[in-house]
Amino acid sequence: MEVKIKSMKHEDFKDNEYIDKLVEELNASGTNVVVGKLDQLINWGISNSLWPFCFGTSCCAIEFMCLGAARYDMARFGFEVARNSPRQADYIMCQGTITYRMAPALKRLYEQMAEPKYVIACGACTVSGGPFKNSYCVVKGIDEIIPVDVYLPGCPPRPEAMFYALMQLQRKIKVQKFFGGVNRKEKRKELFYAHDAQQVAPSSPEEAQEATNENLNNQE
Amino acid sequence: MADFQEQIGNLCPEAQFDDSGEFLLVTVPDEKWHDLATALKNEMHFDYLTALVGVDWKEELGVMYYLTNTDTQDMIHVKVATTDREQPRLHSVSDLWAVANFQEREVYDFYGIEFINHPDMRRFFLRNDWVGYPLRKDYDDSPEKNPIPLDDEQNEDNTYRLVEDENGNVTRIDGKVFEDEEYVINVGPQHPSTHGVMRYRTSIEGELVKKVDVVSGYIHRGIEKMCESLTYPQTLLYTERLDYMSAHINRHCLCLCIEKAMGIEVPNRAELIRMMMDELMRLSSHLLSYGCLTMDQGATTAFFYGFRERELIYDIFDKTCGARMSMSYMTIGGVVADVHPEFINDVRHCCDVVTEKLKEYHKLFSGNVIAVNRMKGVGFLSKEDAINYAVTGPSGRASGCHCDVRKCHPYSLYNEVEFDEVILENGDSMDRYMVRMKEMEECIKILRQCCDMLEKEGIEGEYIAKVPKLIKLPAGHWYQQVEGSRGAFGVYLESDGDPKPFQKPYRLHFQSPCFNLVGVVDLTCKDNLIADLITITASIDFVIPDIDR
């Protein structure tokens, strides 16, 4: 029985055009020698000891358990210490369908995690609702409630695919900057607006800058 | 059948009968239903409520009850309906069959039917602020009505009962789930030891559990409603996502049900392959529950051992079905492809390995003094309660029930193989664990016999029957049960005989074993230590998406 499987070509695994572009962009805007090195050091540390937060709601979670077990052994990459508390985890790997009833809980857990935090949407359900897209109570992709760093399709994804997603996350982390503030997730301005409900939304960037300064002054 | 008809006719002259289906169908008016139900249970010994299915027949809303006599294994089903769509009310039978408690709450959640004399009328799967009843045919599913909620759910302590007095007047009595002075601890919904997203609200006194309120629905995906807008082959997909640890078995069940309705004869070879897949699945599932149960008690190494052997089974699935999980292998009329040429050898090898390893597992864990102390005599479930709460599968057999569907209502080729039904007597956590360990040996026994049978058939053969491209069922309803990894899994299928080319099921209900299992959490945990809550639920072993569907 001949089975032909169309899959990703081997070279494609290494093709990370958008990440290369990101690195270029960052370098073009100039890197400070001292803090640049510091960033590298930090990123090296974070990307090699990513601790997952167990958040398995259904079938995909079983494959994640296989990832932790002997054959696939994710400890090789520094992913092993699955945490049960959001406070101690670096990234949340969301495995399984998120329903309307679960959505507030997921959002809250995400908010409880300490920065820097990352999200992997693992499985078709979390990417787009998957097989349950037409249901009356399934969230159609977790990016409707929390920001997602890596999308991992599959129903369920094979453990190899999960590794690929995790390594993709590592690559992404390696180019982030802490001191430059270039790709921090929440911009300072937006943060202030989100937390200050009285504030009227600014119409232009200049206005926004002014408002923020004022705001800062007031707080002082 | 005629026998039952006469007996029931004497008990309730208003009943109407129809014996054209597979079981005798009794239709009774709601006013007479509770009296008849009492007689059915006490006089005719129908003590096991196999399934309770809510259906919307457009002009009527109602419930189908499937009842089994555990001595003779006879089954009948009863239809009770009401024409009132504004305020539908039926009489509860939760005082007779305890399992009806949660199931009636499910029907209330989906159809809005209120049950008179039910002790605790709350929604089960959906949030309290949900608008509408989703499984009604006229449900409006526009997202504006029920947007994604981003505010935290409020704990709802209020509940109500409808009580009927002698003159038939119904009054509403409000009540509370927990009293103000009770000390309530919340476990879940996101807790690693609840094996998924389950939430228990436990009231404790010192360290002893007084009451557990199960809050379910965190993974309710609305499968039954979605199935009503899909064709039959498409619905098969969802069965594997219910209890993903018995994916093949659940799919087998729906296939059998559709084949029964269409009158398709499945080739022997296909049935044999299906049966082997079922048993492999069961083996894999029991290995997983061994791993999880041990890990919940702190034996992390044992977890790795369980998973190591599971990989062997995954490899077999991978070779033949092309996927490790969610295999989509069985189909209406047979299986989608013949087995891999190395299939038989692989299965034999797997059987040998697991037989050897089982000894190791016992050495490692079963006799361990911590394990014995934490499981022996803990979480007791009596035989009567097991039947009353319709607990089946390994958990039911640990309490001494004879409830293996493979023996009671043989399907597939289970008649042709030799195996024992493992039944233990104590009904505690230890026995539930032991039943699974012994059942693995039985699985291996079955698999070995099947290997020989398949070898006789040759390496290739007919693996699928001739099935029409467009699947159409005549009008009617069918019920099929199989023995899942965790208990009796049933499918209720109703067709309206729609002549359109792509026919869709009118109603498809999955009677999942885990739904019944979760009903006994309160009973088994009561007066045990709060620390044992986790071991007891792990030994009962349910899969949450199977409960919530």
Ligand code: SF4
């Ligand atoms: S993506 Fe597939 S396997 Fe994963 S949770 Fe959803 S249905 Fe299950």
